[in-house]
Each structure stands twice: as structure tokens, then as C-alpha cells.
Amino acid sequence: MRVLICPDKFAGTLSAADAAAAVADGWHETAPGDECVERPLSDGGPGFIEVLATVLQGRRIPVSTVDPLGRPVSGEVLLAGTTAYVESAQACGLHLLTEQERNPNIASSYGLGLLLAAAVEAGAAEVVVGLGGSAVNDAGAGMLAALGAGPVDESGYALPYGGAVLGTAVRLEGTPQLRQVRLVAATDVDNPLLGLHGASSVFGPQKGASREDVLRLDAALERFVDVLEKAFDRQGLAVAPGAGAAGGIGAALLALGGHVVSGIGLVTQVIGLDAELDRADLVITGEGSFDHQSLRGKVTAGVANGARDRGLPCVVIAGRNETGYREAAAAGVTETHALVDHFDSEQLALAEPARGLREVVARLAQQYSR
Incomplete structure (x- = not known):
């Protein structure tokens, strides 16, 4: 299975590259034979x-x-x-x-x-x-x-x-x-x-x-x-x-x-995101806070839209999730996970985001990996 990993930064805790690496590590804990393609993203801000x-x-x-x-x-x-x-x-x-x-x-x-x-x-x-x-x-x-x-x-x-x-x-x-x-x-x-x-x-x-x-x-x-x-x-x-x-x-x-x-358009063009989406079976993206602003041209929305257009499942993992199911689904998001909910603690979510990403994604791999 080919998993495309393209998160934004988790502001104040993880760079986009570090977040992508944590997601890949978590997936490989469960499905070491799958291919994880890391393409960290930015919309012009930090990172x-x-x-x-x-x-x-x-x-x-x-x-x-x-x-x-x-x-x-x-x-x-x-x-x-x-x-x-x-x-x-x-x-x-x-x-x-x-x-x-x-x-x-x-x-x-x-x-x-x-x-x-x-x-x-x-x-x-x-x-x-x-x-x-x-x-x-x-x-x-x-x-x-x-x-x-x-x-x-x-x-x-x-x-x-x-x-x-x-x-x-x-x-x-x-x-x-x-x-x-x-x-x-x-x-x-x-x-x-x-x-x-x-x-x-x-x-x-x-x-x-x-x-x-x-x-x-x-x-x-x-x-x-x-x-x-x-x-x-x-x-x-x-x-x-x-x-x-x-x-x-x-x-x-x-x-x-x-x-x-x-x-985000410039970055996705430079890194060849469209070609990577064409070859993917599953897309994982995310950011620190998935909220209404995320759906207005931010990284996660751009990725989810591309996945939706290709009929691909797209999973968003964020520090916290403040969007409704219907509005997220309309943008192309299949499911969302929040580190705050995973840890049942905002303090832990901020202190150990990489561990949270690894643990959430290890469970996701059980669900999605062939």
C-alpha cells in the first residue's frame, strides 16, 4: 500500500517534516511493508x-x-x-x-x-x-x-x-x-x-x-x-x-x-503533489488546529480536495479538531483524529505530539493497510 503523508506544521510543537516522520514511523510499526511517501507542506508561513x-x-x-x-x-x-x-x-x-x-x-x-x-x-x-x-x-x-x-x-x-x-x-x-x-x-x-x-x-x-x-x-x-x-x-x-x-x-x-x-498552490506544484496523489492509496494530512480557517484554502483543505477529486480516503490528524463532520466531509476529509482526544489531555498533546501521532497512526494502519 502506498500512503502519502503531507501534513502542515503543528504550530509551536512540530515542524511539518517532523510531523510527517512521526506519521511514517507510526504506520511502519503496524505495516512495515507498506510504502510511506513523506511530503511535508506549507502555505507560506513558518516552515x-x-x-x-x-x-x-x-x-x-x-x-x-x-x-x-x-x-x-x-x-x-x-x-x-x-x-x-x-x-x-x-x-x-x-x-x-x-x-x-x-x-x-x-x-x-x-x-x-x-x-x-x-x-x-x-x-x-x-x-x-x-x-x-x-x-x-x-x-x-x-x-x-x-x-x-x-x-x-x-x-x-x-x-x-x-x-x-x-x-x-x-x-x-x-x-x-x-x-x-x-x-x-x-x-x-x-x-x-x-x-x-x-x-x-x-x-x-x-x-x-x-x-x-x-x-x-x-x-x-x-x-x-x-x-x-x-x-x-x-x-x-x-x-x-x-x-x-x-x-x-x-x-x-x-x-x-x-x-x-x-x-499552498506554489508548494504543491514545486513538490509535485498532484503526481503523488495520482499514485497514492491513502492520504494522511494534519496540522496543529483543524478549524474553520483550515477549510478556507489552508494546507489540509488543499490536500483533502485533491484526494476527494481522485476518490481517495483522506485522514486528518490534528492537535485539536474544531470542525463539524459534514463540513469536513464536504472538503474531502474521510475521518479526523485529535491528539487532545487521544491523550484526553491538552497538556500531553502539546508535550508529546510525535508520540501521539505515532500511536494514532499505528491504529489507523490496522484499519487501512491491506
Whole structure:
């Protein structure tokens, strides 16, 4: 039997590659003769580079960058031919901050600009930026500053980092040093920059924003998007699909002439997921939390849809399951399992997710293996 294993990350506990390895180990405990094909996935968020590096014959270039609060962190650029891949979460990720440190008023995307600059210096003609899991809400202002075009106030002084101060921005000072590279924003977030469905309102609270912060940030981005449109002679950035990705970094990339593509679509194309689905007998996918957002273009939904179209059973294993049976089945999911239910303990599910995956999958193999 050929089992295709293609999970996303289990946020905060397991990378996608580690989750795939645990699933394969569990299956082989019961059915050692079956073939397990591991294809970890990402939709552009944390793990984007690691997943692509498993299949691309590229060079991983280490880069010294900074986190959302300006502290040194290590990142990397994956260079494959003339295309460079950059993961925004390596510099802007929510996982880089403690819960007490989360504050989108002051968090900056400056570190992403350093990663982009490194990709340009490496000789890339095209840079694909994976967006997702960010702690920032500055519409790429910090990123632009790192590239040589930071926002200034009416007196010509450079603005401090963060989203809240952008309400005083009047223009960008300088020109982004990108050497005419093509930019691609890889994300499965289609939110606009502003408004009820915008970056501040939808994603701000999970980054530490209060209701008052959300209103302040949305107003600041409304001012800053005018600055972006004038600086780069672009229109409609506030309402463009994907502009709200990663705290509005999507809007800055669009302003720079980039375009938005599906993150999961790009990854599945690179790793050849369609061909693997054609050869599979069973598909196993999963993520940390399987919820209503999972069914809106996330990794698990994309995999389940592909399995459904081929008449394949698709099993989702998640840390926790918050979807109903009917909506999951409509997406192509045959059955779901949650580690919280397996352990009957959220604490154990977070502490030993790999063991939980092995144990759940060992039982699944008894059910499905020929």
C-alpha cells in the first residue's frame, strides 16, 4: 500500500517534516511493508523554507537578521537557480515573541527587509516571499526601511518602528534597493489591508492588539497606504486581495510591483503533489488546529480536495479538531483524529505530539493497510 503523508506544521510543537516522520514511523510499526511517501507542506508561513528545501536542489544561505523587536536572529535564503525563497516568519514570526512581548504597535518587519536584501545580493532575479504567522502590523514599513526607503514624518524625521506610528507618515525617503528583481508574495490569506476584514481587525488581536489598538492600527495603515500608493504610483492597494497578509506586508510587496500567488498552490506544484496523489492509496494530512480557517484554502483543505477529486480516503490528524463532520466531509476529509482526544489531555498533546501521532497512526494502519 502506498500512503502519502503531507501534513502542515503543528504550530509551536512540530515542524511539518517532523510531523510527517512521526506519521511514517507510526504506520511502519503496524505495516512495515507498506510504502510511506513523506511530503511535508506549507502555505507560506513558518516552515516554508524547510519544506521547499526537501525537494529543491538549491543552496541555503544563512542570513543574520532581527526579530520583530529588533533582536538578532538567524534566517536563511533558499536560492534555486535564479529564484530565491524567503520566509517572512523567520524574521517577523509570532513564534519569536513570548505572549507578553506581543505588541503590533511596535513590532517591525525590518528583519524581512534584511532577508530580501540578502536574496538580492545573492543574485536572484526573482524572490518569492512566504507570508504567514507574523507578529507585525506595519504594512511592510520596516521592510521598506531596511531596503532603503523608510517612512518619514512631515519634518523629515524617520519614524520609529511599528504600526501605530504610521499615522504620522507623509512620504518614503529613498528608493528600495532591489535591482529590479521580480517579487512574489506566497500566501493563502486573501484579506484586504483595511476595514472589517483587514489586517488589523482580523489578525491584530492574535498578535496582542486590544480593541483600541485595532482601531488605531487600522487608521494608521489607512494613512500609510496613501503614502505607498503615491510613492510607487499604485492604486487600489487598500482593497487588493492579499494586501492584508502578514500584517499588511502583502500591500508593500504589491506596491513594489509584486503579485500574489497561493502559498499552498506554489508548494504543491514545486513538490509535485498532484503526481503523488495520482499514485497514492491513502492520504494522511494534519496540522496543529483543524478549524474553520483550515477549510478556507489552508494546507489540509488543499490536500483533502485533491484526494476527494481522485476518490481517495483522506485522514486528518490534528492537535485539536474544531470542525463539524459534514463540513469536513464536504472538503474531502474521510475521518479526523485529535491528539487532545487521544491523550484526553491538552497538556500531553502539546508535550508529546510525535508520540501521539505515532500511536494514532499505528491504529489507523490496522484499519487501512491491506
